Amino acid sequence: MWHLTMQVKKAYENAMRLFIYESEEAWTDYLAYAKENDIDPYKEKKQELDVIRDSLMSYLPLRFHTYILDSTLNTPNVPKHVREDFLRWRNEQEQLFENILDAAYEEKQKTLAYMKSKAREVFEQSLHDAKVVSIRRTATQVVLTLDMAGGFTAKSIIYLTFNNIKSELGQVVPKQFYIYDELRKTANGFALRVILDCPEVEWTIEAEELDAEFYYRPKTYSDFAESGNFAAYVQTLQLENGLIFITPQCKKQVVGLQHHAPFLIFEDSHLNENEHGVFVDSIRVADKLEDCIHFLHTDTYEDPYAHFSEPIPIQDLEEAALGTDLELKVRAWNTMYANPVQLTEKINQILMQMNPAQGGDMMQYVFIRHFYNEGILTAELQAKFNDILTE
Template identity: 40%
Template structure:
C-alpha cells in the first residue's frame, strides 16, 4: 500500500488554497497596509475566495461552507471562533500530509537497503526539484536520467536503471523537464516498486521491476565557477573547455 498518491497531494494543496491572517494584529496590519497603498482589500479578498471556491468546497468541512457561500471566510468580519477553527483545520491538514511524507521516507529508507550502495547513495539525499533529463527504453529495462540543478542533491546527474520492468502506470506520460516533487520506494515480494509525483505537468508515475541500479556524476569545479559568474562568452567558454580533463 502506497503512502503517497496524487490524490493525497491534491487534497493537501486544496486544504491550503486559502490562507488567512491568523490574529487580530495580522488583520490590523493588513488593513493598514491596504489603506496606505490605496487598495480595496475586501474586494481583493472576495476575488481570491471566488478563484479557489470550487476546489476549497471539495475538502472543506460543512461547518465552514456557510462562510464560503456568504463570502466572509477570508474577511476580517469572520467570527474569531470560526477563524480559529479554520486555522486549526488547515494546520491539521498540514500535519497529516507531513506524516504521510515521513511514512514515505521511512518506507524508502528501509527498501533501499536491499539495493546496491550507489542507489543508497542517491537516496541518501533528496531528489526533490530534480528534473528529467532523458528517458531511454531498452527491452525490459528503462533508463531515467535526472538533473539535480536547483535541487537538493550534491550529485549533478543521476542515471537510474530499472531492470526487468514488469509494470509501468501513469496518468500522464512522463517527459523531459518534469519536476520530481515527492517519491516513494517499496520492496516487494518479487523486486521493487518506485512511485514519483511530478509537476509541469502533474503526473503520478509508478514502475515495478525486479531490480534497480544507479550511477551518478559530478560536474567539474570549472563548470560551477562558470555558472556562478552567470556570463558566458567565447573567451570564458574557451577557458572552461581548456580546464577540462579529457579523461
C-alpha cells in the same frame, strides 16, 4: 499499500490554497497597510476567494461553505470561532501530509539496505526538484535521466535504470519535475512511486533491479556557467577526473582536450560547430558552443569551495582576518575556527581589534559563540561581545 498518493498531495495543496491571517493583530496590520496604500481590503480578499471558490466548495468541509458563499471566510468579518476552526482544520491537514511524507521516508530507509551501493547513495539524498531530461525504454528496461541543477545534492546528472520491468503506471515525460517519492522492497525486486509536476503525474514502477549512475560538475563550472566562455572553460578541465559529455541526445566519454576547435575529442568522434549549430557526429546538440558548458560532467566530485579550507599560516592570520581580500578573510576565519585551542592567543589578539557588529552579523555571531564554547575567550572579550553571548 502506498503511503504517498496524488490524492493526499492534492488534499494537502487544496487545504493550503486559501490564505487567512491567523490573529487579530495580523488583521489589524493588514487593514492598516491597505488603508495606507489605498487598497479596498474586502474587495481584494473577495477577488482572492473568487479565483478558487469552486475548488473550495469541493474540498472544504460543509461547515465552511456558508462563509465561502458570502465571501467572508478570508476576511476579518468571519466569526472568530469559524476562523479558529478553519485554521485548526488546515493545521490538521498539514500534519496529516507531513505524517504521510514521514511514513514514505521510513519506507525508503528500510529499503536502502537491499540496494546496490550507487542506488543506495542516490536515494539516501533527496531527488526533490530534479528535472527529467529523458526517459528511454526497451521491452524490459526503463532508464530515467535526471538533471539535478535545481536539486539538493552535489550530483549533476543521475541515471536510474530499472531492469526487468514488472509493472508501470503513469507516464513520465521530459521537463517534468521530481517532487516526492516512496521506495519499497517487494517480492519482485523494488517499486518506486514518484509524484512529478509540470504536468502533474503519479508514476509507479516495479522492477527486478534498480541501478543508478551519477556524475558531478567540474569544480570550475560555476565560474563559467554564466559567462559562456566555452574555450576558456575547457582549459580548466582535467581529463583524469573522467570527463563525460551528456546531452538529451547522446552521452560521450571525453578522451582529449584541445586549445582550439573542436575542443573536445570523444572516443569515436568530436564536437563540431558550423553555421547550423553544434554537432556530435550528425546529432545536433546545441545552437552554439557556449551552450555546451552545461553538458560537461565528471566522474569525480571536486569541491569548488575546497580552497576556502586551506589554512593560513599563523604569521599571516591577523592581516588576512582583518583585511579586505574576501577569500583570504574566509580562509583565515576557517583556520581559527578549526584550531581554536592552538590559536588562542592569536584569536584573542584579532578579536580585541574588532568592534561588535551592528545589526546581527551572522558570521561574527557564529565565530564568537564557537570560541566562547571552546573556552578560549578572555574575560575582557566576553564583556566586549556580551550582547552576542547572551542572545
